[in-house]
Amino acid sequence: MNELWFDIMGAIVTVIVAFVVGITYMGLSRKITARVQNRKGPPFYQNFIDALKLASKTSAIHHGFMQHVGPAFMMITSIMSVLIIPVLRGNAWFVNLNFHGDLIFILYIMVFGPLGMALGAGQTGNPNSAIGVTRGLSQMVGFEIPWVMALVALMMQYHTTSIVDLMNVQIQSGMWLMFSSPFAFIAAVMAMLGMFRYSPFDIVGAPQELASGPMSENGGKYLFTLMSSGSIFAFAKLTLYVDLFMGGAGNLVELVIKTFALYLIPMLYGVTSPRYRTEQSIRWFWGWPTFFGFLAIIYAVVF
Amino acid sequence: MNYIILVVFLGGALLTFFAGKINNVLQDILFLASILVPASLFFAYVHAGNIFNLTLGGIHLSLGINAMSWLFALIVLGLGSMAAFYSVSFMKGKERRGYFYFNFILTIMAMTGILMSRDLVSFFIFWEIMTWSSYLMTVYNGKDVQTVGIKYFVFSAIGAYAMLMAIVVIHSINGSFMIEDLVRSFPEMPVNMQILIPVLLLTGFGVKAAIMPLHVWAPGAYSNAPMAYTSIFSGALSKMGIYGMVIVMVSLLSYVPEGYWFREVIAWMGGITAVIGTLWAIKQDDAKKLLAYSSIAQLGYIIVGIGIGTPLAMMAGLFLAVVHALFKGTLFLAVGAIERQTGTSNFREVTGLIRKMPWTFVASLISIISLAGIPPMGGFVGKWMLYESLLTSNHYLLVIVIFFSSTAAFLYCYKFLFGFFLGQEEKEWANVKEAPVLMVVPMLILSFFSFLLGTYPGIILKPIDAGMQYLGYGITQNHLWQTSVIFNTWGNQVVLQPLLYSIIAIFLFFLIFLTIKSFKQTRYVTTKDISSSGEVPKEHENLTFSVDFMQPFMRAVEPVMRRQIDKYYTGLANGLEALFDFMRKIYTGNGQTYAIYVIVFVVILLLFKDILF
Structure with a gap:
């Protein structure tokens, strides 16, 4: 029984860490974007204030049952992925479900939430939401190809589908x-640009076209859930990249430095880019990133 | 016992057909009885090993069951019973009920017969009964008989003749029709026969399994048959092709050196089928067509698994076959329910049914999640095993192809759910009611099983394991399955139970956090009451989004979609038609013309008699 409580406490600690780190990154990205554009920008803790404000609000209306369920689906994905992806090497608090799932499972649990949230967005009846969802799903087909190619290359090369094993390979x-595996890393980073949905791949939210797309009918607690789920999910994805390509992290400081370095890539690429159309975005991912994915597979097979 | 079941089916079919003349309720009861009684007899009394022999006109026929065919019989009779319950309600008030029931029972009988056949002659006879009864169902509506019916018929005929040729060839070599004899003598056959026989048989089975390039009949036939039947058509009947393929790929081809190439080619054909099916499914605006193309794609995955043929891949293929029957059966039934309640199955016409048909929505949601392969549903387990088997057997390009197809599948999954259930609620559909209980319950039962298999796949993996051991896979012990842990050959695992519990815990926590207060505080507003750039849309404004739903994606893949295998077939058909037109100029059907031919022939004969003789 004690073990169960320990597991649950560990899970809660993991989720809180993920939430704090993820939401700080989002605040920092607002600040950095502003500085690049020569504005002053909000303080880095602005997103905490926003989250607190949203959480304390009450909603007045709803459009039906799926709208309640959608954010909960989204939260399943975020929390499940942060529980399965190893956060730190060999720390008893962060073990969670590390040994219960593998890379293929992660890939599939990662799409559960967006699809669930899409259902919630669909029930609101706002056409902008549905358009955002179709764009998001289409773009996902785009960036999943190089991303999966990178993962397949890693899995083929080291004969394992487990993230923990891949971390151990790097330590050994x-x-x-x-x-x-440089080509796999390049392909994966290029896919990451689409995963984080900064410009030029921000076609889902698309502030000036779709009025924040799938989220447009959500306010108050719903928006808070979606926002915190987004930050936890961002942390989970960054941690996965660190685990796979940068040897994982021994302590939280190391993890924060590594993940932030990775996080700067999509953010800084986005600051200077205009937005693609959906089909341009898809074809971009099927161009150079897929080419590097092929190179990665060839590299894995030949060497 | 084996033949009694078939006799009960046949007798039931006839009785049901004629009972319609007396009383409709009696007909319904007889229909249910003639599906359920043989089904329960089958599961109670038929075991591997009891064999019934019959000699008919010098040909030795033999009926029996083995562990492999038992698995497929589970699909056929399980899905068949559920669809039978559904049909009773579905056919209420429709015309030609006797015709429908008769062919329904006959199809189930033929499929059971195929699975029981131990010799090729009875196999072929039942195969033809299945083809004929399904053809009659395809033209049940009387719509598009010229295009859809003929296409299905021509392809079935091609398959049947290929199979018949194979059977004749086998008999001329072996002197026996028994499948066992074929399996025994196949490795000693000359090489050209070792290639010819599998090619012919796979053509026959490939037509039913809708493998590319023999798939063009499927979208039309699946969408034209009544939905209660299509759930069997796609869920069980197509699996007969898979069953045949399993026999050919494993029992015959794994013992000869050419088998390797057959495997690779078939697996790649399956992969291409999956991609083509998925892309075309995204394009469809009719739910029936969408599901039909999706069936083609899903059968592609199954064929990939069977084609690769490692123990894990085989297991993945067979598990996907079972799960596909569950979720695709449910989805076709759901479309049938929606079509019955609203009169259409087109996404452009129906929207916003979620509040009117909640249970249909729940069943469709679970099945769609299972179809997309997302945990914790049954589809995930199958997909996982398929990927792992492809990775561990070094098929690194095929795994990308499969991954592309199954990621793109999310697009049509969302399209299906959004098109029917979500989006703007329109006045036109304000009075739609939920389908009758007898239609909803089978859907919910089937979708419950696809949920159950996602956490406890061991339930169905045990019979699959037994079937595979019958086929000669000795080494399934690598993947010695506990009920809810799945392994690959590298020793990596997914432990399903804790994952399911975590998912449920997180879901419930946030559901309570979001809803308990919200349900009290918030009130329901219509889908017109939304924020649209700060303006409140007027009542008459049309905000429905269903035309060109996946347009950006279709633009991105447009070059691939320009080529259609159907066009080549149409070109071939037009060429043949021109040839036949030319023949008709000679064979005019006019007696006088023929008389002239005869006279001309005699004159020529007389003129040249010195030279010729």
Whole structure:
């Protein structure tokens, strides 16, 4: 029984860490974007204030049952992925469900939430939401291809589908996978640009066209849930990249440094880019990123 | 016992057909009885090993069951019983009920017969009964008989003749029709026969399994048959092709050196089928067509699994076959329910049914999640095993192809749910009611099983394991399955139970957090009461989004969609038609013309008699 309580406490700690780190990154990204555009920008803790404000609000209307369920679906994805992806190496508090799922499972649990949230967005009847969803799903087909190719290359090369095993490979050989499988890393990072939905791939929310797309009918607690789920999910994805390509992290400071370095890539790429159309975005991912994915697979097979 | 079941089916079919002349209720009861009684007899009394022999006109016929065919019989009779309950309600008030019931029972009988056949002659006879009864169902509506019916018929005929040729060839070599003899003698056959026989048989089975390029009949036939029947058509009947393929791929081809190439080619054909089916499914505006193309794609996955043929891949293929029967059966039934309640199955016409048909929505939602392969549903387990088997057997490009197809499948999954249930609620559909209980309950039962298999796949993996051991897979012990843990050959695992519990815990926590207060505080408003750039839309404004739903994606893949195998077939058919037109100029059907031919022939004969003789 004690073990169960320990597991549950560990899970709660993990989720809180993920929430705090993820939401700080979002605040920082607002600040950095503003500085690049020569504005002053909000303080980095602005997103905490926003989240607190949203959480304390009450909603007045709803459009039906799925609208309640959608954000809960989204939360399943975020929390499940942060529980399954190893946060720290060999720390008893962060073990969670690490050994219960593998990479294929992660790939599939990661789409559960967006699809569930899409259902919630669909019931509101707002055409902008549905358009945002179709764009998001289409773009997902785009960036999943190079991303899966990178993962397949890793899995083929090291004969495992487990994230923990891939981390151990890096510790044993003393070399990060981003150096020993460079093409896979390039393909995965290019896919990451689409995963984080900064410009030029922000076609889902598309502030000036779709009025924040799938989220447009959500306010108060719903928006808070979606927002916190987004930040937890961002942290989970960054941690997955760190685990796979940068040897994981021994303590939280190391993890924060590594994840933030990775987070800067889509953010800074986005600051200077205009927005693609959906089909341009899809074809972009099927161009160079897929080429690097092929190289990664060839590299994994030949060497 | 084996033949009694078939006799009960046949007798039931006839009785049901004629009972319609007396009383409709009697007919319904007889229909249910003639599906359920043989089904329960089957599961109670038929075991592997009891064999019934019959000699008919010098040909030795033999009926029996083995562990492999028992698995498929589970699909056929399980889905068949559910669809039978549904049909009773579905056919209420429709015309030609006797015709429908008769062919329904006959199809189930033929499929059971195929699974029981131990010799090729009875196999072929039942195969033809199945083809004929399904053809009659395809033209049940009397719509598009020229295009859809003929297409299905021509392809079935091609398949049947290929199979018949194979059977004749086998008999001329072996002198026996028994499948066992074929399996025994196949490795010693000459090489050209080792290639010819599988090619012919796979053509026959490939037509029913809708493998590319033999799939063009499927969208039309699936969408034209009544939905209560299509759930069997897609869920069970197509699995007969898979069953045949399993026999050919495993029992015959794994013992000869050419088998490797057959496997690779078939697996790649399956992969391409999956991609084509998915892309075309996204394009469809009619739910029936969408599901039909989706069936083609899903059968592609199954064929990939069977084609690869490692123990894990085989298990994945067979597990997907079972799960596909569950979720696709449910989805076709759901479309049938919607069509019955609203009169149409087109996404452009129907929207916003979620509040009117909640239970149909729940069943469709679970099945769609299962179809998309998302945990914790049964589809995920099948997909997981398929990926792992492709990875561990070094099919790194095929795994990308499959992944592309199954990611793109999310698009049509969402389209299906959004098109029918979500979006703007329109006045036109304000008075739609939920389907009758007898239609909803079978859907819910089937979708419950696809949920159950996602956490406890061991329930169905045990019979699959037994079937595979019958086929000669000795080494399934690598994946010695506990009820809810799945392994691959590299030793990686997914433990399903804690994952399910976590998912449920998180879901409930946030549902309570979001809803308990919200349900009290918030009030329901219509889908017209939304924020649209700060303006409140007027009552007459049309905000429904259903035309060109996936347009951006279709634009991105447009070059692929330009090529259609159907066009080549149409070109071939037009060419043949021109040839036949030319023949008709000679064979005019006019007696006088023929008389002239005869006279001309005699004159030529007389003129040249010195040279010729």
